Amino acid sequence: EAGVAQSPRYKIIEKRQSVAFWCNPISGHATLYWYQQILGQGPKLLIQFQNNGVVDDSQLPKDRFSAERLKGVDSTLKIQPAKLEDSAVYLCASSLKLLQYSNYGYTFGSGTRLTVV
C-alpha cells in the first residue's frame, strides 16, 4: 500500500514569513496526526484529527499555527508568522480507528524539514 505522503520535503523561509505543509494519509485511515520534531528531541504531537474533526489540539500554538482537514482525507498545516524556534521536522502520521490490526495502524510520513532563518 502507498505510505503517508508529505510535501515539500524541505523548506527554508525567513522569520515572519508564512509556510504551509501538506499531508496525504494512507487511504482509509480516519485518524491523522501532525507532530513537530525539533533537532535532538522526540516528536511532539501538535494536533490530531478524526475524519475532519479535531480530537486534540492542546499543544498547537494557535496564535501562529493552524491546521485543517476539510474533506477528512488530506491535511494542511500552516505557520504564520514563522519564528526561528519553529525550525523542525514536521511529521504527519495516520492510523486506522480500530485497534485490532497487527501493526497498530500507525504510519509516519518522511516529514518536512523547515528551516527558519
Added chain:
Amino acid sequence: AQSVTQLDSQVPVFEEAPVELRCNYSSSVSVYLFWYVQYPNQGLQLLLKYLSGSTLVKGINGFEAEFNKSQTSFHLRKPSVHISDTAEYFCAVSPLSSGSARQLTFGSGTQLTVLP
C-alpha cells in the same frame, strides 16, 4: 499524562557487540509501549510494540524488548549489532483507550552509532 525517559542520548558500540537502549516511562494509566527507529532524513519506522501478553517482544532487524511493569521499563536489546543499525531510536507510549485518541508520547531519543 505520560512521560518517557531515555537514559542515554548517545550509545557507541562496536560492530557485532550486544547493545541495550534504556527506556523508562511514567503514567497514571496503563499504556502500550513502542520502539521506533529513524534513519537520517527519513520518517519513523516501527521496530516493535508491546500491547499485551508475553512481556518479551521480538521486532524487526533482530531487536527485542522486555516490558517490566514493576520497574516501568521497556529496554531495547540486540545481541549483535551491524553498521546498518546506526540510527536514532525512540521509545514511545500510548494510553490504553477504547476511543480513537491513541496519541504517542516520545522520549528524546538515543543515537546508536555502530563502529567498525
